[in-house]
Amino acid sequence: METKPTNSELEILHVLWQRGPSLVRDVHDELSKRRTTGYTTVLKLMQIMAEKGLVRRNEDNRAHVYHAMVSESETQKGLTDDLVDRMFGGSAHRLALHALGSQKATPEELSEIRRLLDQMEERS
Amino acid sequence: METKPTNSELEILHVLWQRGPSLVRDVHDELSKRRTTGYTTVLKLMQIMAEKGLVRRNEDNRAHVYHAMVSESETQKGLTDDLVDRMFGGSAHRLALHALGSQKATPEELSEIRRLLDQMEERS
DNA sequence: TTCATTATACGAAGGGCTTCGTATAAATGC
DNA sequence: GCATTTATACGAAGCCCTTCGTATAATGAA
Structure with a gap:
C-alpha cells in the first residue's frame, strides 16, 4: 500500500x-x-x-x-522508508544515526533507545 | 538555508x-x-x-x-528535519526509534549507535 | 569547405497540488 | 413562509515539477 x-x-x-x-x-x-x-x-x-x-x-x-483510513504509524513508516531510500541508500540505521546526532536528546530518550537496542540484540 | x-x-x-x-x-x-x-x-x-x-x-x-553547491550531509539534515517536523512532532529521537525498529540491523550497526549514545551522554 | 555530431537555450505541454469562487440544496430562526 | 446560515459539488486558475521538441551555435572529420 x-x-x-x-x-x-x-x-x-x-x-x-x-x-x-x-x-x-x-x-x-x-x-x-x-x-x-x-x-x-x-x-x-x-x-x-x-x-x-x-x-x-x-x-x-x-x-x-x-x-x-491510514494510521499514523503506517504513514510514519511510509515516509521514513521513502527518505531512507532516497537519501540514505536504503540503510535505516544511517538515518537513525543522523537523526540522533542532529538534536539534543534527554536522558530518558537516550535510555529509551538503549532499551530498543537491547531488544534488537536479544532477538538476533 | x-x-x-x-x-x-x-x-x-x-x-x-x-x-x-x-x-x-x-x-x-x-x-x-x-x-x-x-x-x-x-x-x-x-x-x-x-x-x-x-x-x-x-x-x-x-x-x-x-x-x-549543497553537500550530501546538509541535504540529509534538511530532509530529515523536514520529516521530523512533518511527521514526528519535531522529535528527532522518535524518528530514530522508528527507523531503528523498522529494519534489521547488524551487530556492527547496533554498536555504532551505542557509541553515539555514549558520546551524547558524556557531553550532557 | 561542408556535413554530421554534440553542445546549450528555450518554449510549451501535461500532471499534480492547492486555492478559491460560485452554484445549489438543506437546515435554522424569526 | 422566507431570509439567513451552513452544507456539498465542482470548475478553473496558478504554481511547480518533469518531460520533450526544436532552434541554434560550436566542434570535428572527410
Whole structure:
C-alpha cells in the first residue's frame, strides 16, 4: 500500500488522528488555529483524499463525517522508508544515526533507545 | 538555508556527489544506467538547479561543468528535519526509534549507535 | 569547405497540488 | 413562509515539477 500523503493531506490527517472522526468544519476550525485557510479549500482536499482512499466518509447526515483510513504509524513508516531510500541508500540505521546526532536528546530518550537496542540484540 | 531538493534533483545530486564535477553528458549517462531519461530533460533540470543555487556551473568550455553547491550531509539534515517536523512532532529521537525498529540491523550497526549514545551522554 | 555530431537555450505541454469562487440544496430562526 | 446560515459539488486558475521538441551555435572529420 502506497502511503505518502502530501503536506496538506498530512495536516488534515493529523487532525483526524488527534480528534477522531470529524466534520470538515471541525478540521477547518482546527487548522485555522495555526494558519488561515479557506473552508472550501479544506473541503476539496478532503474530497480528493476520499477518492484516494486516505480517508473515508459517512454520508448519512448532511454534514459528512470523515475518518482516517491510514494510521499514523503506517504513514510514519511510509515516509521514513521513502527518505531512507532516497537519501540514505536504503540503510535505516544511517538515518537513525543522523537523526540522533542532529538534536539534543534527554536522558530518558537516550535510555529509551538503549532499551530498543537491547531488544534488537536479544532477538538476533 | 533551504535545502529540500525534489526527487529528480536528488538523483542528479547523487551523481555529482559520487563523481564530483561533471558534464551534463556524464550525469545523463549515469542516470541512464538505471532508467531511461532524455538528454535535454537532464540538461533542463540542471539549468533550473543552477538558478536555484543547488549547483553551480563553469562555462569556460563549451560543455559546462556542474558541481554541487549543497553537500550530501546538509541535504540529509534538511530532509530529515523536514520529516521530523512533518511527521514526528519535531522529535528527532522518535524518528530514530522508528527507523531503528523498522529494519534489521547488524551487530556492527547496533554498536555504532551505542557509541553515539555514549558520546551524547558524556557531553550532557 | 561542408556535413554530421554534440553542445546549450528555450518554449510549451501535461500532471499534480492547492486555492478559491460560485452554484445549489438543506437546515435554522424569526 | 422566507431570509439567513451552513452544507456539498465542482470548475478553473496558478504554481511547480518533469518531460520533450526544436532552434541554434560550436566542434570535428572527410
